[in-house]
Amino acid sequence: MTRLQHFGWFLARGFGPHGWGHPYLEWNHTWTRPGLYQDSARTLEQAGFDLLIVEDAPSLGSAETIDLRVRHAFGGPKLDPLLLAPYLFAATQHLGVVPTVNPAAYLPYTAARQFATLQHLSGSRLGLNVVTDTGSARHFGAAPPLSHDAAYDRAEEWLTGIRDLWHSWPDDALIADPARGRYADGSLLHETVHRGKYFAFDGPLNFVPFEQGDPVIVSPGGSGRGLGFAGANSDVQLALAPLDEASITAYRGKIHDAARAQGRTPEDIKILFAIQPVLVSSAEEADRLVAASAHPADATLRNIAERQSSDLETDLTALDLDSPLDLSVFGDHVSHGSIRRLVGTSDPDAPLRELLAAHAQLGRLRDGSGFVGTADELADRIEELGTWGNDGVLLWGDLHPVTVHRMLDELVPILRRRGILRSEYTGGGLRANLQSF
Structure with a gap:
């Protein structure tokens, strides 16, 4: 049965050079x-x-891949999305804005206060995409990088501490009654003394309680530890999985089990699957594009290797295309999900050429074999996801106006006519919109 789903946009390039490498650079937008x-x-x-998630990577990566990251602006430069958020809030009234934040970069008290400020200024529309990029550790202190799972442990302590600070003011501590001449009752504030493995700080936080709940927490992790983090902490899961019924059901089951293990319910987490469609005007044009991609040239494979090298902080271009990929080339700090996306379902002994070709095809x-098609065909797929219990989708792309309109101009009317996409907001901020259905 057709039902409303939640929609978001994942700004995969981050706050970076939008339009670079594309003809629409000539629109002369200034990305800074x-x-x-x-x-x-x-x-x-x-x-x-419902929301816009802005990717980020605070580091330009390892010395061997810096040039690969900046040569074509795949992985840098990037400006701070947290500082872009106020400008996006000023331009909108209902859209949730979700900058990516790294626990290594923000001490909990400072983070709690800055995030609380944005939640108030935005009318409760702030979300936080919490990532555990360990490769950036050297920029934030002398401590060595943490392992993959330890970085999640730190993120969990960080987020728990921030929430303790946000809740150090009970609602009844704020009186704000001019007739009584009393603004607040300091005797009700919680002391909030935190001494943990990774952080030490004291409260209470210097702020006032939220009107519409805490900022929404988003997480992208696909590893076992990442799914556990989502089950305990997330309001939205940025999901990557094949879009067939079995995969969707299995992935959702893992998230729901993780939520139940933490005393939460499946309804507490909205699972949004990220997709990157290529929309064309006709089925014939889609068939032509698919056929043309079947046998990628070496230049195409090199371009893909450069992109993957940027994400994986590992120079794939220096490896032999015709030899199997040795997974030991990836450091412990490299995202497990990024490695899985490179390898896919290929034979473990498949040559690197075959892995890269799979990304070109x-x-x-x-x-259901990919994402090339018409707006009607994409709406068919999204509607089908809804029949499998899906909460919604994240469309993946740049935030350049050309990209956004190319994706949405035909799609939005079709989705609305089918009753899949909301026509109005409930009000009350991002959390209220996510909980409205």
Whole structure:
């Protein structure tokens, strides 16, 4: 049965050089100024989207891959999305804005106060995409990088501490009664003394309680530890999985089991699957694109290797294309999910050429083999996901106005006519919109 789903936009490039490498660079938008992002945020809100997630990587990576990351602006430069958020809030009224934050970069008390400030200023529309990028550790102190799972342990302590600070003011501590001449009752504030493995700080926090609940927490982790973190902490899970019924059901089951293990319910977490469609005007054009991608040239494979090298902080271009990929080339800090996305379902002994070719080859929305198709075909797929219990989708792309309109101009009317995409907001901020259905 057709039902409403939640929609978000995942800004995969982050706060970086939008338009670079594409013809629409000639629109002359300036990526370091807010206007480009404000225009697109207003379009997403007009479309009825719940949230915009802005990727980030504070580091330019290891010495061997810095040039690969900046040469074509795959992995840098990037500016801080947390500082972009106020400009996006100023341009919109309902859209949730979710900058990516790294626990290594923010001490808990400072983080709690800054995030609380944005939650108040935005009318309760702040979300936080909590990531555990360990490769950036050297920028934030002398401590050595943590292992994958230990980084999640630190993130969990960090987030628990921030929430303790947010709740160091019980609601009845704020009186704000001019007739009584009393603003607050300090005797009710919680002392909040934290001495943990990774952080030590004291409260209470210098702020006032939220009107519409805490900022929404988003997480992208796909490892066992990452799913456990989501079950305990997340309101939204940024999900990556094949979009067939068995995979969707299995992934959702893992998240729901993780939530139950923490005393939460499946309804506490909205699971949004990220997809990167290529929309074209006709089925014939989609078939032509898919056929043309079947036998990628070496230049195409090198381009993919450069992109993957940026994400994986490992120079794949220096490896032999015709030899199997030795997974030991990846350091412990490299995201397990990124490695899985590179390898996919290929034979463990498959040559690197085959792994890269799999990323070049396109498939059709119509038969479920990929994401090339018409707006109607994409709507068919999203509607089908809803029949499997899906909460919603994240469309993956740049936030350039050309990209946003190319994706949404035909799609939004189709989704609305089918009753899949909201036509109005409930009010009350991001959390209220996510809980409205």
